[in-house]
Amino acid sequence: MTKIINIALVGNPNCGKTALFNSLTGSRQRVANYAGVTVEKKHGYFITPNNTKCTLIDLPGTYSLRSRSPDEKITREVVMDEIKDESKIDLILCIMDATNLSNGLRLILELKQSGKPVIVALNMMDIAKTRGYHYKLDELSKILDCEVVKTVAIKNQGINELLVAIDKAIPNLVQKPHTWSVSDAKGVRQYHAQVAQIIEKIKISEGSPSVWTDRVDNILLHPVFGMLILLVLLFLVFQSVFTFADIPKNFMQDCVDHLKDYVVGLFPGSLFGSLVGNGVIAGVGTVIVFLPQILTISLFIVLLEDTGYMARAAFLMDKIMGSAGLHGKAFIPLLSSFACAIPGIMATRTIENKNDRLVTILISPLMTCSARLPIYTLLISALIPSKTVLGFLSLQGIVMFSLFFIGIIFALLVAFVMKIFFFKGERQPSIMELPSYKIPGLKNVIIELIKPAKMFLKRAGTIIVSISVILWFLSTFPVAPIDAILPAIDYSFVGILGHYLHPIFAPLGFSWQVVAALIPGMAAREVVVSALGTIYALSGTEDAMQNGLGVLISNSWTLAMGASLLVWYIFAPQCASTLAVVKRETNSIKWPIILFSYQIVLAYVMAFLVYNVISILMK
Amino acid sequence: MDLINLANCNRYDIGIIKEINELNMYDKSCLSGGEVEARLLEMGFIEGARVEVLHLGAFGEEPIAIRINNSNSIIALRKNEASAVLLEKIKND
Known part of the structure; x- marks a missing residue:
C-alpha cells in the first residue's frame, strides 16, 4: 500500500477554510481531540485523481504562528510536527482570501519557514474578480516558490485544479529544516514590509471593497435599528423553533x-x-421528536455564521459583553450554547485570555440549550394558554423567549460577579474581524x-x-x-x-x-x-x-x-x-x-x- | 502636524496611521510587552496604512469598526486598543 499523505489546512479566520475542507472531503470527516490538550482535531479524507490517499487536517484559523490562544497553539504545533504520536505533516495547504491578500501573505511567509512544501489556495476568486482585485498569479507563484490555485470553495470551484496541484506536488515532497522563530512587534513589521513588496510586484489593479456590504452594514450595525434587528432576529429564531418545527415534531x-x-x-x-x-x-422516542427543533436552531446558527452576520451580532453585543467583563468574541460560544453547551464550551477556545475563557465556560450552561426544549415545550404548552398576542405573536413563544432571556441576563450577572471577585487582573484586548457578507x-x-x-x-x-x-x-x-x-x-x-x-x-x-x-x-x-x-x-x-x-x-x-x-x-x-x-x-x-x-x-x-x-x- | 488618536475619531473620519504604540493606550494594564502592538499589526494595522472609520457601536461609540487600506474586510476594536493607534487626519465630514 502506498503512503497516506498528511496535509495540514491552514488559513486566516473567515477566508473560507471550513468551506474548502467540506468541499475536499465531503462527508468523509472525523472529529476527535488531540491527546492531552482539548483542541478539536478535525480530519477529513479524500483521494486524488492519481489515486493517492490523503488525510486533510483542518487547523484553527489564525493570523500568525505566534499562538495567542490554545487553538492557535495547535495550529503551530501541528504544522511544526511538535505533537507526539501525531503523524508528520507532508504538505501544507494554505488558504488565502483573494480580497485580503496582505493578511494571508504574512501567514504564508511564516508557513514557508516551517520548511514544508506549501500549496496556496487563493479563495473567493469570484468576489475578488467582481471587486476588481487583480494580481499576476504566475508572478506570485514564482515569488512564493509554490503552486497557487484559484478557488471558490463555497461554489466547489477550483477543487479539481487543487487536487491536480496536490498530485503534482506529491512525488517531490521534500522537508527542509525549519527556520521559524517567534516574532515580536518588530518582526511583524518586517513581514508587513515583505508583503508590501510582494503585492507591489504582483498587483495589476487594487480592487475596492464591497459597497454592498457597507450599505447593509449601515443598517445592520446602526446603533438603533441594528440592535432592533438583532432582537427581532433572535426572537424569530425562537418563534420558529416553537411553531414551524412543531409540525414535524x-x-x-x-x-x-x-x-x-x-x-x-x-x-x-x-x-x-x-x-x-x-x-x-x-x-x-420522547427525545428523538426534538430533532426538528434542534435542526431549526442549528440551521439559524449555521446561516448566521456563513452569511457573516454572526460577527455583526458580536459587534453589536460587544459593549454589553464588555460591561460584564467579557470579550466580544464570547458572544459566539454563548450563542452556540443555545444548541448545546458542549460545542459552546469548545468554541471558547478562540478566546485568547485564560480568565476570559474560564468565565465564558462557566456561564455557557446558563444559555438555554436545546436539551431543555423538551421540558420547556411540555410545561409551556400544558400551562400557558395558546393565545395570540398583538395578532401574530404566540403567547407560548413569548414565554419561551423570556426563559431564554432570563438565562442570558443571569449569565451576564454571574460573569460580572465572577470578574469582580475571582478574576481580577489585566484587561484583555478585543479586536475582531467583520467579514464581508456572503451567500452561504x-x-x-x-x-x-x-x-x-x-x-x-x-x-x-x-x-x-x-x-x-x-x-x-x-x-x-x-x-x-x-x-x-x-x-x-x-x-x-x-x-x-x-x-x-x-x-x-x-x-x-x-x-x-x-x-x-x-x-x-x-x-x-x-x-x-x-x-x-x-x-x-x-x-x-x-x-x-x-x-x-x-x-x-x-x-x-x-x-x-x-x-x-x-x-x-x-x-x-x-x-x-x-x-x-x-x-x-x-x-x-x-x-x-x-x-x-x-x-x-x-x-x-x-x-x-x-x-x-x-x-x-x-x- | 497634529496627530489624532483612533479612539477619538468620528464616523467617516479618514487618516493615515503614523504610529502604533501601546504606550499611548488609556489603560496600560491591558497586556504589556508589545503584545497589543503585535496583535494590532497582525490584524493588518501598519504605519502608513489608510484607515477609515465606518461604524461606531451603540453604547459609548464602542466598538469602532474600521477599514484598513482597501481591504475587503472590516476590523472592529474597543476604544482602549484603538488608543494605541495615532492617525494623521486627511478627511473629515
Whole structure:
C-alpha cells in the first residue's frame, strides 16, 4: 500500500477554510481531540485523481504562528510536527482570501519557514474578480516558490485544479529544516514590509471593497435599528423553533406513540413488552421528536455564521459583553450554547485570555440549550394558554423567549460577579474581524447541519437508551405487593428515592414524581420528560395513559409548580456531559465543582422565590 | 502636524496611521510587552496604512469598526486598543 499523505489546512479566520475542507472531503470527516490538550482535531479524507490517499487536517484559523490562544497553539504545533504520536505533516495547504491578500501573505511567509512544501489556495476568486482585485498569479507563484490555485470553495470551484496541484506536488515532497522563530512587534513589521513588496510586484489593479456590504452594514450595525434587528432576529429564531418545527415534531410524536402501542400490544402483559415499549421506545422516542427543533436552531446558527452576520451580532453585543467583563468574541460560544453547551464550551477556545475563557465556560450552561426544549415545550404548552398576542405573536413563544432571556441576563450577572471577585487582573484586548457578507453555500450548510443531528442521534442511541432502560428497571422493581393500595411505582426504587428526597424539594413545590424524574435527568436533561412520562404512566394514572403527559400536567399541576420547575431548569446543572467537558477543557476538577455548586444554589433559590411569589399572588 | 488618536475619531473620519504604540493606550494594564502592538499589526494595522472609520457601536461609540487600506474586510476594536493607534487626519465630514 502506498503512503497516506498528511496535509495540514491552514488559513486566516473567515477566508473560507471550513468551506474548502467540506468541499475536499465531503462527508468523509472525523472529529476527535488531540491527546492531552482539548483542541478539536478535525480530519477529513479524500483521494486524488492519481489515486493517492490523503488525510486533510483542518487547523484553527489564525493570523500568525505566534499562538495567542490554545487553538492557535495547535495550529503551530501541528504544522511544526511538535505533537507526539501525531503523524508528520507532508504538505501544507494554505488558504488565502483573494480580497485580503496582505493578511494571508504574512501567514504564508511564516508557513514557508516551517520548511514544508506549501500549496496556496487563493479563495473567493469570484468576489475578488467582481471587486476588481487583480494580481499576476504566475508572478506570485514564482515569488512564493509554490503552486497557487484559484478557488471558490463555497461554489466547489477550483477543487479539481487543487487536487491536480496536490498530485503534482506529491512525488517531490521534500522537508527542509525549519527556520521559524517567534516574532515580536518588530518582526511583524518586517513581514508587513515583505508583503508590501510582494503585492507591489504582483498587483495589476487594487480592487475596492464591497459597497454592498457597507450599505447593509449601515443598517445592520446602526446603533438603533441594528440592535432592533438583532432582537427581532433572535426572537424569530425562537418563534420558529416553537411553531414551524412543531409540525414535524408532532408528526414524529404520533409515529412514536403508535409504534409504542403496537409493540406493547404484541406482548400483552409481559415484562419484555413493557421494557421495549415503555422503556426503550418511549424513552428514546420522547427525545428523538426534538430533532426538528434542534435542526431549526442549528440551521439559524449555521446561516448566521456563513452569511457573516454572526460577527455583526458580536459587534453589536460587544459593549454589553464588555460591561460584564467579557470579550466580544464570547458572544459566539454563548450563542452556540443555545444548541448545546458542549460545542459552546469548545468554541471558547478562540478566546485568547485564560480568565476570559474560564468565565465564558462557566456561564455557557446558563444559555438555554436545546436539551431543555423538551421540558420547556411540555410545561409551556400544558400551562400557558395558546393565545395570540398583538395578532401574530404566540403567547407560548413569548414565554419561551423570556426563559431564554432570563438565562442570558443571569449569565451576564454571574460573569460580572465572577470578574469582580475571582478574576481580577489585566484587561484583555478585543479586536475582531467583520467579514464581508456572503451567500452561504448549500453543500456547506448541509454538512454543518448533519453534525449536530448526528451528535444528537448518537446520544439518543447510546446514553438515552441506557438511561431509559435503567430508569424502567428502577421504576418497575421491586414489584408492588399483591395487596398494594398505592400505585405500583410507589414501591419501586424510583418511588422510594423520590419520596426520600421529596422534603428537600417540597419548598420549591415539586411533587415526589418530579423529584424522582430529576434523578435520571442528571445524565441528560432531555430525559426528564420521558422520565416524567414513565413515572406517571407507571403510577397508573388513567389520564397519563390516555391523554398523555401534557393533559395530565395541565389538569393537575398549579401554575406555580410549573413555573418553579421551568425556572429550576433555567439554572440547574442537569447535564453530566457538560460537567465532563468543563473538566476536560479546564483540565481540573475544581471548575466543574464550582459550576455545579453555583448553578444548584441559583436554581434552588430562584425556583423557591418563583414558587412562593406565584403561590401568594394566585391566592 | 497634529496627530489624532483612533479612539477619538468620528464616523467617516479618514487618516493615515503614523504610529502604533501601546504606550499611548488609556489603560496600560491591558497586556504589556508589545503584545497589543503585535496583535494590532497582525490584524493588518501598519504605519502608513489608510484607515477609515465606518461604524461606531451603540453604547459609548464602542466598538469602532474600521477599514484598513482597501481591504475587503472590516476590523472592529474597543476604544482602549484603538488608543494605541495615532492617525494623521486627511478627511473629515
